Every structure is written in structure tokens, then in C-alpha cells.
Amino acid sequence: MQKMLNLGCGEQYLPNWTNIDFVSNSPDVIQANLLEGIPCGDEVFDFVYCSHVLEHFSYKDGYQFLLECKRVLRPGGILRIVVPNLETIVHNYIICLNKLREKPNELDWANYNWTYLEMFDQIARNKTGGEMAAYLKNISKYPNQDFVKDRIGDDFFCIPSPNHQDLPKPTWISRIIRKRDFRMIFLRIFLSHKELEYLRIGRFRLQGENHYHMYDEVSLKDLLKKTGFTDSQVFSASTSFLPSWDGQHLDIKNGKTRKPDSLFLESIK
Ligand SMILES: C[S@@+](CC[C@H](N)C(=O)[O-])C[C@H]1O[C@@H](n2cnc3c(N)ncnc32)[C@H](O)[C@@H]1O
Structure with a gap:
């Protein structure tokens, strides 16, 4: 059986995989700080998956982390990195900005405000959820629910419940x-x-919620090359070097891309 590793799994852990995160609410998740290394032996895994984690590390830490990913992969093993795609974020921002230069309506302003948050909020925030959580909590008041849903997929449904305050x-x-x-x-x-x-x-x-770096296809391929990975290639949520990959309940959930704002990139050790 192939050995699979999910790094910074959050709530997306799978049985029969090794799942690791800072925070563990399940016996299926090993609790570890990935910046202190991956608590696994050399050349153990066939496939290493890491979704929306690398951007939480500085460029230098990201480099060290990818070396660790390489260490735990067997030769020929696959590394699948999923990150928010800086290119599409910036592209959307420019489109929204140009619309405001023309004859903006309420929807254009709402879309612009959201793309602005996508660029800066996770870098700048000093409290959990930041301005994005505040926006999502009040999403019913904004005219761009479909736009936001198309951008962040499943996360749209993770709007903090007011019940939390009732604890x-x-x-x-x-x-x-x-x-x-x-x-x-x-x-x-x-x-x-x-x-x-x-x-x-x-x-x-320092608890792992902030973004410390952002990647596009070119910068991520370059970093992977610097850490010794080869054959970097962009995929969709449902495709992979791994023939049996179908989203694996990670990038595709309930038939939909879980995080549509993502860049899906794989490399070979
Ligand atoms: C945005 S969430 C992504 C979760 C999941 N991979 C997904 O795709 O939904 C980032 C995850 O990385 C974890 N994380 C961030 N820094 C970490 C670190 N230094 N060590 C271990 N986990 C870390 C966080 O606890 C969080 O669960």
C-alpha cells in the first residue's frame, strides 16, 4: 500500500494517511510544529500533500520545510503543494480596480473590497479571522455572495457561528x-x-494563522527547483502525477473543488 502524508492537515485528515498539524483534535492527527522538522523517518512516503500551509511560512522557512518534505519522500515520490494562487488574486484585483475607474456600482465596490482582503488580510491581521471573518459574518449584507463563494469555495460555509459567543x-x-x-x-x-x-x-x-509569503506558478516552481525537486507541473484539483488521484476528498469534496482560489502544483523527488 502507498504511504501518504498530509502536512498541516487542519480538519482535512484521512484514515490510512499520516496526518500532521500544530493543532490536533483527533488521535489520527500527530501534533507537531513543522518548522521544527517533520517527525518522520527518511524516504518513508510515496506522496506528500500540503494544502494552504506553505504560505504560512517565511520564504526561508518554506525552503527548509521543502527540504524536509524531500527527506521524508522516497526517490520518485510525489510532492503536491496547494497554495492560494497569487497570480489569480492579483489578476482579479486589477480587474476589480479598473472597474472602479469606470462607472462603479455597489457590486464592483464589494468585489474590489473582497479582492483587497484576499491580498492583505491574512498578512496584516493581528487577531483570529481578521477582516475576512468580519466580512463573511455579514456576507448577507453584501451583493457579491456568488463572487466570494466562487473564490473561496468551502471556506464560505465556515462563517464563524454566533453560537460561539454563547459558550x-x-x-x-x-x-x-x-x-x-x-x-x-x-x-x-x-x-x-x-x-x-x-x-x-x-x-x-506565531501560531500559524498569518501568511508570510505568497506564491505563483513561477515562484513556486523556482523554490522547488532550488530544493532539488524536478518535473514541477501545474495540475487541477482532480488531476495529479498519481494515477489514482481523484481529489482524494482533499482538493475535491462533494464533487466540487474545495479551495478554488488555489494553485495545485506537483514535483518529483
Ligand atoms: C489554512 S489551514 C489549511 C488546513 C488544511 N491543510 C486545508 O487545506 O484545509 C493551515 C494549517 O496549517 C497549520 N500550520 C500552520 N503552521 C504550522 C506549523 N508550523 N506546524 C504545523 N502546522 C502548521 C495550521 O494549524 C492549520 O491547520
């Missing part, structure tokens, strides 16, 4: 018992309001 607040005793809060009590005594804010932002920006 019971932790009691002061349970807060003290939680180790981090216990440390926070001391930090609140010794740090100024501004220093606490620096700490909060620093923690947030």
Missing part, C-alpha cells in the same frame, strides 16, 4: 488553574498595557 465563560478558579492564565496574572503585574499587547500580537502571529 459559558470560565470561572475565575478554572482560569487560575489553567497554566497560561496563571502566568498571565504575573505578566499583568509586571508588564505595561502596551507590552501585554505586544505579547498578544506576537503570540498570535
Whole structure:
């Protein structure tokens, strides 16, 4: 049986695969920080899949991470990288910008605002979800629901539920018992309001939600070449060097491309 690895799997983990993420809510997901290396032996896997993760690393970290991907792949193994496609994001932005120069209507403004968020929000945000989550929460008020749905696919349906706010607040005793809060009590005594804010932002920006780099076909192929991969090729969500690939419930879900804003690129070790 072929050995398959899903790096930074999030909630998209599959049985019979090795799944790894920072955050694990399942025994099927190994918890690890991929920036500290991939916790697997050399030349173990036939196929390494990594969707919407590489852009969360700086260019330098991304380079090291791809070397790690190469290490765990057997010779001839396939690396499939899926990232938001910088080229289509920029292309859409230019189209939307030019429309505003003509005779803009409400829809043109809404599309422009969304493409602007696609370019900057995940780089700039200092809190979970950023401005995108706020936009999606209020999507019913905007005229461009179809445009946004076409861009982000399944993520459109992950609009934060207001029910989250209904969770019971932790009691002061349970807060003290939680180790981090216990440390926070001391930090609140010794740090100024501004220093606490620096700490909060620093923690947030290192937890893996921000984007630190973006790729198009050319820059991603170039990085893969630099790390020693060969035969880089762009695919669709449903095609691959792997003959049995049909989206594998990862890039195609319920018959649709899960993340239509993506660049799907594969390379061979
Ligand atoms: C945008 S989500 C993509 C999740 C999934 N691959 C998908 O396609 O839906 C990025 C994932 O990468 C994980 N991640 C980011 N930085 C990481 C790191 N340094 N180590 C491990 N996982 C990381 C996050 O926890 C998150 O689950």
C-alpha cells in the first residue's frame, strides 16, 4: 500500500494517511510544529500533500520545510503543494480596480473590497479571522455572495457561528488553574498595557494563522527547483502525477473543488 502524508492537515485528515498539524483534535492527527522538522523517518512516503500551509511560512522557512518534505519522500515520490494562487488574486484585483475607474456600482465596490482582503488580510491581521471573518459574518449584507463563494469555495460555509459567543465563560478558579492564565496574572503585574499587547500580537502571529509569503506558478516552481525537486507541473484539483488521484476528498469534496482560489502544483523527488 502507498504511504501518504498530509502536512498541516487542519480538519482535512484521512484514515490510512499520516496526518500532521500544530493543532490536533483527533488521535489520527500527530501534533507537531513543522518548522521544527517533520517527525518522520527518511524516504518513508510515496506522496506528500500540503494544502494552504506553505504560505504560512517565511520564504526561508518554506525552503527548509521543502527540504524536509524531500527527506521524508522516497526517490520518485510525489510532492503536491496547494497554495492560494497569487497570480489569480492579483489578476482579479486589477480587474476589480479598473472597474472602479469606470462607472462603479455597489457590486464592483464589494468585489474590489473582497479582492483587497484576499491580498492583505491574512498578512496584516493581528487577531483570529481578521477582516475576512468580519466580512463573511455579514456576507448577507453584501451583493457579491456568488463572487466570494466562487473564490473561496468551502471556506464560505465556515462563517464563524454566533453560537460561539454563547459558550459559558470560565470561572475565575478554572482560569487560575489553567497554566497560561496563571502566568498571565504575573505578566499583568509586571508588564505595561502596551507590552501585554505586544505579547498578544506576537503570540498570535506565531501560531500559524498569518501568511508570510505568497506564491505563483513561477515562484513556486523556482523554490522547488532550488530544493532539488524536478518535473514541477501545474495540475487541477482532480488531476495529479498519481494515477489514482481523484481529489482524494482533499482538493475535491462533494464533487466540487474545495479551495478554488488555489494553485495545485506537483514535483518529483
Ligand atoms: C489554512 S489551514 C489549511 C488546513 C488544511 N491543510 C486545508 O487545506 O484545509 C493551515 C494549517 O496549517 C497549520 N500550520 C500552520 N503552521 C504550522 C506549523 N508550523 N506546524 C504545523 N502546522 C502548521 C495550521 O494549524 C492549520 O491547520
